[in-house]
Amino acid sequence: MNLFVLMKRTFDTEEKIVIETGKIQDDGAEWIINPYDEYAIEEAIQLKEKHGGTITAVTVGGEEAEKELRTALAMGCDQAVLINIEDDLDEPDQYSISQVLYHYMKDQEFDLILGGNVAIDGGSGQVAPRLAELLDIPCITTITKLEINGTDAEAERDVEGDVEKIKTTLPLLVTAQQGLNEPRYPSLPGIMKAKKKPLEELELDDLDLDEEDAEPKLKTIERFLPPKKEAGKLLQGEPAEQAKELVSLLRSEAKVI
Amino acid sequence: MGKKVIVLGEIRDGELRNVTFEAIAAGRTISGDGEVIGVLIGENVQSIAQELIHYGADKVLTAEDPKLKTYTADGYSQVMRGVIEQENPDSVIFGHTAMGKDLSPKLAARLQTGLISDAIDVSVTGGNVVFTRPIYSGKAFERVISTDPMIFATIRPNNIQASEKDTSRSGSIESIDVSLTDLRTVIQEVVKKTADGVDLSEAKIIVAGGRGVKSKEGFQPLQELAEVLGAAVGASRGACDADYCDYALQIGQTGKVVTPDLYIACGISGAIQHLAGMSNSKVIVAINKDPEADIFKIADYGIVGDLFEVVPLLTEEFKQLNIHS
Numbered sequence: 340m341n342l343f344v345l346m347k348r349t350f351d352t353e354e355k356i357v358i359e360t361g362k363i364q365d366d367g368a369e370w371i372i373n374p375y376d377e378y379a380i381e382e383a384i385q386l387k388e389k390h391g392g393t394i395t396a397v398t399v400g401g402e403e404a405e406k407e408l409r410t411a412l413a414m415g416c417d418q419a420v421l422i423n424i425e426d427d428l429d430e431p432d433q434y435s436i437s438q439v440l441y442h443y444m445k446d447q448e449f450d451l452i453l454g455g456n457v458a459i460d461g462g463s464g465q466v467a468p469r470l471a472e473l474l475d476i477p478c479i480t481t482i483t484k485l486e487i488n489g490t491d492a493e494a495e496r497d498v499e500g501d502v503e504k505i506k507t508t509l510p511l512l513v514t515a516q517q518g519l520n521e522p523r524y525p526s527l528p529g530i531m532k533a534k535k536k537p538l539e540e541l542e543l544d545d546l547d548l549d550e551e552d553a554e555p556k557l558k559t560i561e562r563f564l565p566p567k568k569e570a571g572k573l574l575q576g577e578p579a580e581q582a583k584e585l586v587s588l589l590r591s592e593a594k595v596i
Numbered sequence: 597m598g599k600k601v602i603v604l605g606e607i608r609d610g611e612l613r614n615v616t617f618e619a620i621a622a623g624r625t626i627s628g629d630g631e632v633i634g635v636l637i638g639e640n641v642q643s644i645a646q647e648l649i650h651y652g653a654d655k656v657l658t659a660e661d662p663k664l665k666t667y668t669a670d671g672y673s674q675v676m677r678g679v680i681e682q683e684n685p686d687s688v689i690f691g692h693t694a695m696g697k698d699l700s701p702k703l704a705a706r707l708q709t710g711l712i713s714d715a716i717d718v719s720v721t722g723g724n725v726v727f728t729r730p731i732y733s734g735k736a737f738e739r740v741i742s743t744d745p746m747i748f749a750t751i752r753p754n755n756i757q758a759s760e761k762d763t764s765r766s767g768s769i770e771s772i773d774v775s776l777t778d779l780r781t782v783i784q785e786v787v788k789k790t791a792d793g794v795d796l797s798e799a800k801i802i803v804a805g806g807r808g809v810k811s812k813e814g815f816q817p818l819q820e821l822a823e824v825l826g827a828a829v830g831a832s833r834g835a836c837d838a839d840y841c842d843y844a845l846q847i848g849q850t851g852k853v854v855t856p857d858l859y860i861a862c863g864i865s866g867a868i869q870h871l872a873g874m875s876n877s878k879v880i881v882a883i884n885k886d887p888e889a890d891i892f893k894i895a896d897y898g899i900v901g902d903l904f905e906v907v908p909l910l911t912e913e914f915k916q917l918n919i920h921s
Binding site: 374556588 | 669712713734736740780783849868879898901
């Protein structure tokens, strides 16, 4: 099988967000592979273990994304592609990124493309389903189970807590939901091997994509932090009194009941 | 000048979801003195079309076909593309729900438009339609505009105020012809796992448990409280990782991001990843044994105590109010 995994580097979930002159500051931030993309990587590795094949990890970003690609290689991907847009696209949106990925993927032979269902930074969940549509292949989002049989695919999909069982055929794009699997940690030999695995770096020119055709459709005009919350009221007394007071406060003061 | 806005309605268990009314309100804001068109897709939707008009739509288009009974991207996408071609709208609004999240990017890609996902506010400033949306799971926010004339958006449930129902409003309801080509994905079965039908993302009240709940059985008092309040039950990652409950309940930076009117955190310490998923709730109650727990820093009301003692007492108190009925 030819497996492709779409991945993105994001801030570690522990990071606090700092905004200066309208931009998110990333000096000294810890970076990770977007957690949902890790599920996609793990699923690709398990499929390869079962069916054989090659896994290519693909990311769009800047030079520093090599680190996360190496982690994906250390987990078990075979090769990696970094599409470096730093010099070409200033503030790309989901339209831009899906155009870039499309121009890369349309020339590849693939059976299955996997991605996370959402990135925990931008939080739009658009790029993978957009790409599927551009490639004109079926797409199942937020999967929690996947089985491939020849060119048939069966997936379970999380729909707000309920489970949909879906049948379709390859080539296919799926996006991973939590619960799909338990991503492995890279092993030491894996990390050593990853250093020697092929990592290709491409730019828009290599994809025959003009900047104008990936210009964003959206523009962010402001970024801000949520207002700081004042410390609340700690209720005193015996548990029974606290419970009574809380209910009364929720009714009369907070007016949410 | 008024704009034309299409709002895709969403039906669950035969009824329109609240987020649809909120989307219509967003549509009204965007349209100015223009037109808001509701779209309903399904097997038998004619009977509830009027309700969209009562909540602010000027006209409703219905597409009915047995193949549209359950949502599939291919089926709904085909219908929506037909509607968009016919109406040529300035904007299309969806709920940021399982359906909206799945369908909107596919449609946006097909029509080469921008899509603003998960908006919590929409306003018109200086001729621009400005959407506010959370980034970093609510640790920060951004305001976004479209540089294209046509814009799609999904709106997060529970954030934009729906208009009051006005049964004196009238408008036309038109059915549109449906001719579906092959659907590439086939839904074989839907397994209902959500017991009481109160969805986390749309719930007005959430009772959530963390590691302090200690076991699967430990969620029982939380469920009883939720039942009395008509609330949904959620959990922290800790509780899910410890297998006390299903990941479907997880609230946080991974998991669901929620903004209910009332969030009752039981035995949740308040790790930054969890706070990202719930800190924008309107009122937060924290119940925790540890007075130093971070959850108290963002709670409006805190009780330092044993949740197994406090939660049942709360349930009793709320029962006496008899609010659920």
